[in-house]
Amino acid sequence: MEEYSIQVSNLTKRFGGFTAVDGVSFNVRAGEIFGFLGANGAGKTTTIKMLCGLLASTSGTATVGGFDINRQPDRVKRAIGYMSQRFSLYEDLSVAENLTFFGGVYGLSDAGLRERREWAVAMAGLQGRERSLARELAGGMRQRLALGCAVLHRPGIVFLDEPTGGVDPVSRRRFWDLIGDLSAGGTTVFVTTHYLDEAEYCHTIMLMHAGRIAAGGSPGSLKAEHIRNPILEVESPDAIAALDAIQDQSWAKETSIFGTNLHVSVDDAAEGERLVRRTLAEHGIPAARVGRVTPTLEDVFIQVIEGKSEAGSQTKVGA
Amino acid sequence: MHNPNHIVPIIRKEFRQIRRDPRTMGILLFVPVFMLMMFGYALNFDVRHTPVAVLDLDRTPASRELWQQFGRTEFFDLRYWLRDQREIDRLLGTERARLAVVIPPGYGADLAAGRSPAVQFIVDGANSNAATAVLGSLEAMMQQHSLRLTAERILRRGGSRVALPLDYRPRVWFNPELKSAKFLIPGLIGFILMVVAVISTTLSIVREKERGTMEQLAVSPVTPLELVAGKTAPYVLIALLSTTMILLLGAWLFEVRVAGSLLLLYGVTLVFILAALGMGIMISTLADTQQVAFMIAVIATMLPSYILSGFVFPIRNMPLPVQLITYLVPGRYYLVCIRAIILKGAGLEAFWPQVLALCAFAAMMLGAAAVRIRMKKL
Numbered sequence: 001m002e003e004y005s006i007q008v009s010n011l012t013k014r015f016g017g018f019t020a021v022d023g024v025s026f027n028v029r030a031g032e033i034f035g036f037l038g039a040n041g042a043g044k045t046t047t048i049k050m051l052c053g054l055l056a057s058t059s060g061t062a063t064v065g066g067f068d069i070n071r072q073p074d075r076v077k078r079a080i081g082y083m084s085q086r087f088s089l090y091e092d093l094s095v096a097e098n099l100t101f102f103g104g105v106y107g108l109s110d111a112g113l114r115e116r117r118e119w120a121v122a123m124a125g126l127q128g129r130e131r132s133l134a135r136e137l138a139g140g141m142r143q144r145l146a147l148g149c150a151v152l153h154r155p156g157i158v159f160l161d162e163p164t165g166g167v168d169p170v171s172r173r174r175f176w177d178l179i180g181d182l183s184a185g186g187t188t189v190f191v192t193t194h195y196l197d198e199a200e201y202c203h204t205i206m207l208m209h210a211g212r213i214a215a216g217g218s219p220g221s222l223k224a225e226h227i228r229n230p231i232l233e234v235e236s237p238d239a240i241a242a243l244d245a246i247q248d249q250s251w252a253k254e255t256s257i258f259g260t261n262l263h264v265s266v267d268d269a270a271e272g273e274r275l276v277r278r279t280l281a282e283h284g285i286p287a288a289r290v291g292r293v294t295p296t297l298e299d300v301f302i303q304v305i306e307g308k309s310e311a312g313s314q315t316k317v318g319a
Numbered sequence: 320m321h322n323p324n325h326i327v328p329i330i331r332k333e334f335r336q337i338r339r340d341p342r343t344m345g346i347l348l349f350v351p352v353f354m355l356m357m358f359g360y361a362l363n364f365d366v367r368h369t370p371v372a373v374l375d376l377d378r379t380p381a382s383r384e385l386w387q388q389f390g391r392t393e394f395f396d397l398r399y400w401l402r403d404q405r406e407i408d409r410l411l412g413t414e415r416a417r418l419a420v421v422i423p424p425g426y427g428a429d430l431a432a433g434r435s436p437a438v439q440f441i442v443d444g445a446n447s448n449a450a451t452a453v454l455g456s457l458e459a460m461m462q463q464h465s466l467r468l469t470a471e472r473i474l475r476r477g478g479s480r481v482a483l484p485l486d487y488r489p490r491v492w493f494n495p496e497l498k499s500a501k502f503l504i505p506g507l508i509g510f511i512l513m514v515v516a517v518i519s520t521t522l523s524i525v526r527e528k529e530r531g532t533m534e535q536l537a538v539s540p541v542t543p544l545e546l547v548a549g550k551t552a553p554y555v556l557i558a559l560l561s562t563t564m565i566l567l568l569g570a571w572l573f574e575v576r577v578a579g580s581l582l583l584l585y586g587v588t589l590v591f592i593l594a595a596l597g598m599g600i601m602i603s604t605l606a607d608t609q610q611v612a613f614m615i616a617v618i619a620t621m622l623p624s625y626i627l628s629g630f631v632f633p634i635r636n637m638p639l640p641v642q643l644i645t646y647l648v649p650g651r652y653y654l655v656c657i658r659a660i661i662l663k664g665a666g667l668e669a670f671w672p673q674v675l676a677l678c679a680f681a682a683m684m685l686g687a688a689a690v691r692i693r694m695k696k697l
Contacts, residue, residue, distance in 0.1 A: 082538040086531035092339045104328025
């Protein structure tokens with residue numbers, strides 16, 4: 001088996017005068033979960049579409065499963081599975097009929113189809129619901145059925161384009177367990193998401209911003225590389241006022257709203273905590289809790305994107 | 320390139336979806352029957368039982384004999400006997416009568432004296448088609464009556480048996496009772512097939528775009544041509560079923576029986592259906608939503624198939640520029656073929672140019688659709 005399932009080199013896509021993907025290069029190791037992150041319009045979906053053969057690249061090359069995406073798109077299509085954020089199932093067909101159809105489209109034999117259909121029904125937790133129409137299923141079930149349809153033909157690589165949108169947290173968690181199982185079984189999983197907590201499940205993360213790769217690596221190495229200062233979490237009934245008070249202080253390296261709390265990057269945790277409390281007291285803002293937190297990928301994301309924006313190197317806005 | 324293993328699951332899936340979708344089923348089954356009833360019963364050019372009002376100012380046996388003629392034919396119904404000229408205005412104005420007969424005083428006496436009395440007929444001309452038909456029947460009736468009167472006059476003057484100079488014996492072929500249903504039903508098959516085939520294929524393809532399943536299929540090994548072949552095949556079969564249904568209902572309700580070869584009929588129909596499918600696929604490459612696709616399909620099929628195909632209005636009566644446009648309407652060719660087969664029992668030799676034109680049209684439409692699909696415009 002090759003070391004890399006996907007090799008992308010200088011891949012570029014222009015739509016008229018707009019560059020959606022700008023000279024992107026990266027490799028995806030066989031069997032890993034590869035998380036592709038970025039805001040809407042950062043170029044994630046365009047990249048996936050090029051890798052799946054849905055869109056021709058303007059320049060640059062890529063191989064998927066060893067096949068050139070521009071010269072051998074038919075071979076690529078046989079090697080991959082694809083699931084879009086719309087869970088593109090036939091709503092007026094039953095669970096079994098959807099699986100039968102996609103199995104047939106990928107040329108599965110009758111015996112192979114029967115076996116894989118059973119596997120997919122069990123994987124999606126849809127035993128006993130084989131005859132239900134897809135439109136009658138809850139979001140999480142439809143999502144797992146769509147995954148079943150996408151990997152029915154045992155592709156070596158599966159592309160999941162924002163597969164967890166609009167699904168409840170329990171189902172999301174369960175879905176990531178399935179992704180883990182696929183990866184453990186040797187399937188390369190290429191997944192995009194904008195839930196940063198989900199990115200923690202990935203072996204490798206690539207962060208896209210305005211058509212380019214902004215950062216990449218394992219979640220651990222990304223945090224180590226980009227978050228050198230301790231981060232304090234400040235809980236306050238008036239987080240906005242607290243933000244205004246703290247962000248002008250010279251000792252506060254980075255300040256951002258995090259949910260209903262405030263994250264402040266400082267040089268030293270103990271000294272920082274003292275400074276935060278003093279500043280809030282001076283402004284008459286009550287502080288419920290101040291404490292050090294483990295940095296998350298969201299901290300990394302903010303650090304990287306804000307760094308890019310401040311540097312002014314990236315001024316493009318995605319469409 | 321066309322792997323039947325790809326096409327078969329698509330055909331199977333399409334049939335399942337058609338079966339589950341009451342709207343599609345309705346379009347495919349109800350619409351043909353509904354249209355057959357509409358056009359067979361409601362669209363009737365036959366003018367029969369025209370209500371007649373009589374103002375007999377003469378009141379002699381001769382005048383009575385004249386107006387009694389109107390009671391002896393199914394074209395007219397004697398309804399009103401008037402006393403006053405003004406009543407005619409009222410009856411024609413309210414459309415209770417469409418023809419008024421005014422026999423002047425002295426009609427009988429003039430006739431007996433060998434003069435030619437004038438009789439007035441007032442026709443409601445609001446509906447020009449109906450009025451033309453009424454005038455035709457009226458003229459024929461009155462000529463016959465005049466001939467009879469002439470003959471009587473000669474006999475009375477002591478002449479022997481009178482032979483008329485011309486023995487008029489018309490005989491109508493193909494549609495002896497001159498029923499418009501017989502003329503309309505073959506055309507109706509063309510109209511229904513065009514509308515149903517184009518709309519259903521267009522919607523079935525655009526629906527996949529709208530729901531995102533098209534994208535799912537685009538990343539699969541299925542080629543666009545396989546996809547379109549698999550998706551349209553069921554509609555070819557359904558369109559042929561529709562044809563059969565209309566033929567059976569037409570025979571049962573309107574006594575329109577196929578005089579010619581059924582094989583030829585279905586052969587020509589198949590070519591016509593392929594042309595319609597080509598159009599449907601073309602339209603589906605232009606639209607991204609079912610609403611837009613439906614609009615385009617209706618505009619592209621309904622009006623041309625109704626007005627420009629010769630279905631209802633004879634093409635030779637149209638102004639020349641419009642006649643030229645009709646050459647772009649496939650129904651024009653199909654209708655010539657199908658009327659010839661059903662009504663006249665004619666063979667291929669009677670309409671091979673139309674069949675050729677139809678084949679060319681189908682090839683062009685399917686070819687253009689294939690090019691659009693290859694350009695990934697689906």
